[in-house]
Structure formats: C-alpha cells, structure tokens
Amino acid sequence: MALPRIPRERSLTYGLVESLGQLIVTGAYDVQPFPTEGQLSRQHGTSRSVTREAVKMLTAKGLLQARPRQGTSVTPEAQWNLLDPDVLRWLLERKFSLQLLAEFTEMRLAIEPAAAALAAARADREAIGRIREGLKRMKAAGQGEDEPVAADIAFHTAVLAATGNRFFAQLDPLINTALRISIRFTNRIKGRAAGIARHEEVLDAIAAGDAERAALAMRSLVGEVLALITAASTQSGTARKVARRTAST
Amino acid sequence: MALPRIPRERSLTYGLVESLGQLIVTGAYDVQPFPTEGQLSRQHGTSRSVTREAVKMLTAKGLLQARPRQGTSVTPEAQWNLLDPDVLRWLLERKFSLQLLAEFTEMRLAIEPAAAALAAARADREAIGRIREGLKRMKAAGQGEDEPVAADIAFHTAVLAATGNRFFAQLDPLINTALRISIRFTNRIKGRAAGIARHEEVLDAIAAGDAERAALAMRSLVGEVLALITAASTQSGTARKVARRTAST
C-alpha cells in the first residue's frame, strides 16, 4: 500500500505565515505599527524574500495590505477572510471568544440542516454509508480524548460531502476546526449519550430520503450546541475558564 | 470632501495573480504540466521574485502547490478554496457553468433565509434603513444595465450586514459576484417587476421583526432563482447562450 505521503508544509515561509498569522489575529499589532519588511526579517531571522512571500500569503488571506512608503499594515478585521480555514483556526485557537464561536454556530445552523436535506434528497448510497460509518465510530469510541472527537467530525464531514455540492463540502475544514473547539467546550457541560441519539436521528432521516425530517433533526442538533454556547456567554465564569484553557493549548 | 482613494492593486504581482488564476481555473494546465518558475517568468515577462510571490498567493488560495524537484502543480479542484472571492470570481467569469451557479445558489438558499431571520430578530434600525434604501434604489432604477444590478446587490448586502454576524457578512463578496452573474442570467428569462414585490416582502417582514416570515420570504425569493437555473440547465440552448455571453465579457 502506498505510504501516506507526508506533506512538508514546514518551510521557513510557512512557519513565518503561521507565526505572523497568529500574532496578527491576537492583536499584537493593534498598538504598535506593523514592522517594515526589513524589521520583520531581522525579528524572525529570515531573508527578505521569505518575509515578502509570507506577507504576500497573508495578503491573499486578507490580513495584510502593503503600499509603498506607507508600509505594510493589518487590514481592518472586517476584511479578514474568516472563511479561510487558516484564519478561522488562528482566531479560534489563539483568540478564542464565545462570541465568535456563537456567530460561527449560527452559520452552521443555517448550513448543516440544509446539507442534511440535500443529502437526503440525493440519497447517494455510498455517501450515506460513510455517514453511518461515522456514527458507528462515535458509538464505539471510548471515553478517551481524541477518538470521539474525530468520529463526530467524520460524521459531519460525511454529511457535507453527501450533498454533492462543492460549496457545502468546502465548509468542511471550517466546521472541523470549529467542532474541535466546540466539542472541547460542550463536553464540559453535558454528556455525549443524548448527542449520539440525535446524530442517529439525522442519519435515519437521510437514509430514509426524508429531507424535511433530516433538516429538522440536524437543526435541533446544532441548535442545542448554539444554545449551550449562548447560555455560557451570559454566565461568564465558564466562558472565561474555557477561554483560558483554549488559549493555553 | 476627501478624494476617493484609488486602490492600486495593479502591480505586476497582482496582475500575474489574476492572469494565472484565470488560466488555472479554466483548465489551461490540465493537459500540459504547470511551468517551472523559470518558464513562468519568461512566459509572462516578470522576474522570478514577482513570479514566486504570485505563486505563493495562489498557493494561499489553494490553487497551487509546490515542492522541490517535483515542481509547482495545480491542486485537485476539490482543494480549491471556492469561498475565496477571487477564486469564485475567476470560476464564474472564466469558466461559467450552470452547475456551479446552481450549487452556489443552493448555498444561498441555506444562508440568505437564515440571514433574513437573524436580521429580523436583531431589528437594528440603522441596518434596516440600509435595506430599505437598497429596495428604493431598485424601484427607482431605470431599465439601464448597471444601476438595477447594483441596487439589487445593495439590498442583499444590507440584509447580510444586518445580521450582525461576521460570517454572514463575509459571504457578501461571494454573493455579490454570483448575483452579478445570476442577474445577467435571470433577466433574460423574466421581468423584474415580480422580483421587486418579493424583495418588498422580505423587507416588510424584517422591519416587523417577524423572523419566520422574513426567512420564508427570502427563501421563496432565492428559491425562484434556483428554479430558473435548474430549469435552464435542462434546456441547454439557453445555457449555452449565457455561457458564451459570460465568457466573452
């Protein structure tokens, strides 16, 4: 069997993109002006080529803008491409806020029920099989840390893929990232048993080709998550605790 | 009054990103292998710095990947970041397909009703004012080419902004691009009078704070567009005509 090709993605440039991306989203450059190319190079011990290429990548993601004489600067947050997986990841991992997680979950609440409905309408056998597989993994998973999370993610990924719609599928990495954070968070509050039952409901409806029921089931599933999040953002004690825990990861 | 600052965005690098992006999405490199850095530089008359930085930007958008000895290559289409405004624009403008437009509209059908509901629930006076303004512009607009389109886009933009949710707002440039194409297309088929009435319905519901009605109204609005598109993709005559017209723009 073919060896799982190891993607490098660990060049100086990519490393710098990661570092800078995280620094930017955490607001490190909100007070001090963004350094010039030369300063950046010196600070990170990279040549100007590497620096420039990293800056260009961040520009492509909407985080930076550069003009001669004026220098490079962080773009206003409204222009950041939140739908870029890297940007969302940096934000959720490095500048966690219940507000942001809630807003993203609001979008999930729009997307995932529709995805379930599309999957049910499409009724692709193979795709449904993969959803079922995800659910099985959830049931089989012990109380460890990693596997239950991976299984849950596999379930949602499979639903998105089953839509046969490239844009829904494209949301997968975003939802993955948010789920990882989200699960870490909701697990604190309630057990997983009820969750599995709800997931089962979604699968049943999709397998039965009942789009409407699938959408409703998925809506209640995601809606519950959103409810937990918004509830927590009022009782700020929990919120702060999670924020701290996440930031330190 | 402050002069409208002219964004440059017309450097060699950005120009090359545009050219290459369009070439890539149109499948120009599906048969021949992607050129090496040196070849690219010669072909486009740019230095290697510019070439490399453009390639890096396209890498950030998921269109390219590069490894030593193996060279640069176009990533499989599934990995393209369709949610990047540039990528979507290149695809819709240079490689128009009813299939893609339909898939995007399916996503709009998930997003926009939810956005309308959120806007209604939020009931931000000022934001609703901007929606109303968009509608007024639609009514006032003559039969010219540009203004009605701009007004329609302003309406949808205002609704997305009124959600107060950054992710919904982030979808704005994508929906703008798709709308421009979409309108160009649906106008061929039916007049605009009915459209205005539907838009009015959405505004009324939002202004009344009736989330459910707002969602329903928006759903029927977008649903109609989707119906037109899917209907057209069966009778391929129209489809081909639009495709040609779009490609030549």
Add this chain to the structure above:
DNA sequence: CCGGCACATATTATATGATTATTAATCTCA
C-alpha cells in the same frame, strides 16, 4: 496666516544572480 507645489525620503516593488535543500529518478552492487 493660508494654499498649492516641488522635492526629499522612506518604503515597498521589482530585478538579478548565486547558493542551498529537497526529493524523484537512476544507477550500482551485493
């Protein structure tokens, strides 16, 4: 005191050439 205009200047943009690191492909030898 004010407004406009030329100009110096800091910074990014572009160009060029050389060197290094990586890795697919090839070759060698047991």
Add this chain to the structure above:
DNA sequence: TGAGATTAATAATCATATAATATGTGCCGG
C-alpha cells in the same frame, strides 16, 4: 532482485541592487 548510494532537477533561500510611489515637509507666493 532489492536495498542503498548517486545524480540531477527544481523549489527554497539568500543577498544585493535599482525602480516606483506615496507622504510628508518645507518653500514660495499671496
């Protein structure tokens, strides 16, 4: 035949130089 060494192609990185471009800044005339 297969494992290990070698080769070669290519991106990655570095270093340096020149060009383009805004943005103050100061001068001048009113």
